[in-house]
Amino acid sequence: MNDLGRIEDLPADYVQDMRQHNLVPLWPSLRGVLPPKVPTRQTQPTMWPYGTVRPLLMRAGELTPIEKAERRVLVLANPGHGLDKMQASAAMYLGMQLLLPGEWAPSHRHTPNAVRMIVEGEGAYTTVNGEKCPMSRGDLILTPTGLWHEHGHDGTDPVVWLDVLDLPLMYYAEVSYHINGARHEVQPGHGERRYARGGLLPSPMFERSAQAYPMLRYPWAEARDALLDLAADEPGLEQVQITYVNPETGGDVQNVLGFYALMLRPGQSLRLPARSPAQVFHVIEGGVRMACLGQTFEMTEADTACAPGYEGVTLTNPHADRPSFVFMADESPLHRKLGVYEVRG
Ligand SMILES: [Fe+2]
Numbered sequence: 001m002n003d004l005g006r007i008e009d010l011p012a013d014y015v016q017d018m019r020q021h022n023l024v025p026l027w028p029s030l031r032g033v034l035p036p037k038v039p040t041r042q043t044q045p046t047m048w049p050y051g052t053v054r055p056l057l058m059r060a061g062e063l064t065p066i067e068k069a070e071r072r073v074l075v076l077a078n079p080g081h082g083l084d085k086m087q088a089s090a091a092m093y094l095g096m097q098l099l100l101p102g103e104w105a106p107s108h109r110h111t112p113n114a115v116r117m118i119v120e121g122e123g124a125y126t127t128v129n130g131e132k133c134p135m136s137r138g139d140l141i142l143t144p145t146g147l148w149h150e151h152g153h154d155g156t157d158p159v160v161w162l163d164v165l166d167l168p169l170m171y172y173a174e175v176s177y178h179i180n181g182a183r184h185e186v187q188p189g190h191g192e193r194r195y196a197r198g199g200l201l202p203s204p205m206f207e208r209s210a211q212a213y214p215m216l217r218y219p220w221a222e223a224r225d226a227l228l229d230l231a232a233d234e235p236g237l238e239q240v241q242i243t244y245v246n247p248e249t250g251g252d253v254q255n256v257l258g259f260y261a262l263m264l265r266p267g268q269s270l271r272l273p274a275r276s277p278a279q280v281f282h283v284i285e286g287g288v289r290m291a292c293l294g295q296t297f298e299m300t301e302a303d304t305a306c307a308p309g310y311e312g313v314t315l316t317n318p319h320a321d322r323p324s325f326v327f328m329a330d331e332s333p334l335h336r337k338l339g340v341y342e343v344r345g
Contacts, residue, residue, distance in 0.1 A: 004030055043089040043278050043308035044080035045292040048096075050119070050302035057098045057160065066103045073097045073163065076304060085168070088306045089278030091256060091331045093167035096304075097151075099124050099159045105151040110178035112170040113254045114149075116141040117162040117282055117327050118220075119302050123155015128216045130184040135159060138220025138284045140244060140327070144213045144254055148181050162282055162304060164329045166256035192217045195247040214248050220284065224325060227263040231323070239270060258332040264288065264317035264324045272313045274344040277331035279313065280306045286324025289316040310344065 007015060007028040018024065032040060057074050066072060076094035077083040088094040093112075096119070099105060107127075116126060117140055124135045128149045133141045143149040153159055170176040194202055195215050201208060223242060231240045244259040245251060252258055258277075264270060264286070272279075281290060281304070288299045291314040292307040298318075299305060307313045309331070317324040335341035 004028065038310055041090075041278075041308045041310070042080040043078055043306065045290075045295045045297070045305070045307050045311075046076075046078050046080070046088075047290070047297040047299065047303060047305040048076045048094075049300075050304070051300075053096050054120075054160070054302075057096055058158065061098050061100050061158065066100070066105060071095075071097060071105055072099070076306075078306060080308075087168035088280060089168075089308065089331065091166050091169040091334055092278060092280060092306070092329060093163070093165040094280060094304065094306070095163040095165075097161050097163055099151055099153045101153055101156055101158075103153050107148055107150040107181040107183055108178050109146055109148045109181065111145050111175050112165045112167045113145045113256055114143045114163055114165045115254070115257075115259060115329075116143070117164065119160045119162055119282075121155060121157050121159030123157070124151060124153040124159035124161075126151050127184050127186050130187050131216060132186045132189045133217040134189070135161060136220065138224070138325075138327070140218040140220075140223075140259060142213060142216050142218075142253055147213065148184060150184065164257065164259075164280065166254075166334075169256060169334065189217055192219055192222070196222070201248065209248050211248070212246075213253075214246065215253075218244055223261045224285075227261060227325065228323075231263055231265060239272075240265065252333040254333065255337075256331070256334045258330050260328040260330075262315070262326045262328055264315060264326070266322055267317060267320045269314060269316040272315065274310050274312045275330075275332075276309045276335050276340055276342040278306060278309045280304065280329040281313075281315070282327040282329075284325040284327055286322060287318050288324055288326055289318055290314070291316075310342075 004027045073095035075086045077086050078088050081087050118135045118137050126133045126141050128143050129147050226242050240263040242261050244253045246253055283299045283301050283303050290297045290305055293311055297305050
């Protein structure tokens with residue numbers, strides 16, 4: 001491939017003239033925006049150990065009252081993008097959020113889609129359009145685009161959860177905004193019981209639900225059992241993984257990001273192929289050695305890491321006597337909609 005002309009090759013007054021008229025020559029930047037074969041990626045393999053995050057988050061609980069924060073969050077920022085960009089990857093934002101006993105994070109809704117993966121503590125809840133979703137370790141709670149949500153805490157100890165949002169994409173697309181609302185009357189949650197049995201869906205008057213988000217809470221106890229059953233059913237299965245789906249359609253739970261849970265058998269090493277989307281890993285139980293792009297992270301419970309797209313990732317369970325469980329998020333739904341989803345093997 002021949003080298004293209006550089007900006008320095010052009011007369012300075014010519015460049016100046018163009019810039020004054022809001023014009024820029026393409027050829028000096030062409031290879032940057034359309035590189036050969038592999039995209040330019042700012043996302044770097046990065047780990048955020050919970051042992052590092054937790055004391056700093058608890059300090060935020062002392063320093064900043066909830067009224068001054070609304071959402072008391074430390075953002076897990078990927079240094080490859082620059083910390084001020086507050087993004088883990090091109091489309092994913094990660095934040096560790098702390099709610100102390102008795103606190104309340106007021107009702108709002110926004111265009112970005114969010115999920116919560118509960119990391120620590122009992123007694124907190126999220127209401128989504130008024131439906132109460134209790135929060136326990138490993139539960140996944142959806143707060144999709146446009147749905148009212150607020151957080152409360154009736155327990156006695158700090159509660160921490162991992163927020164995963166498509167905020168960087170929404171912000172980039174200039175569609176990110178929020179609206180504050182009044183406190184909702186809380187209804188008990190129901191979705192996870194209604195959809196608790198595989199292949200059996202409610203159909204009152206022979207009609208299926210047309211709700212875009214029929215299920216808002218995915219209890220960890222169910223996901224964990226599903227993984228253990230799958231592993232027992234298929235002893236030779238290499239990738240013991242489930243996907244969080246909309247139970248009515250079988251499709252992705254949200255429009256932009258995809259969510260999964262993975263079980264590594266005792267001592268197992270699993271090579272995830274190079275795929276186009278960036279990925280996030282959060283250890284729910286056990287431990288994981290994650291290797292990507294020559295870097296290795298020793299992850300223990302509640303640690304979080306991310307990997308750029310187009311790179312293979314190897315996950316190893318260092319424990320010979322017990323399985324490890326990992327929550328994963330990626331940009332697959334977005335890539336499929338854009339028509340750029342790739343598995344390179
Ligand atoms: Fe929110």
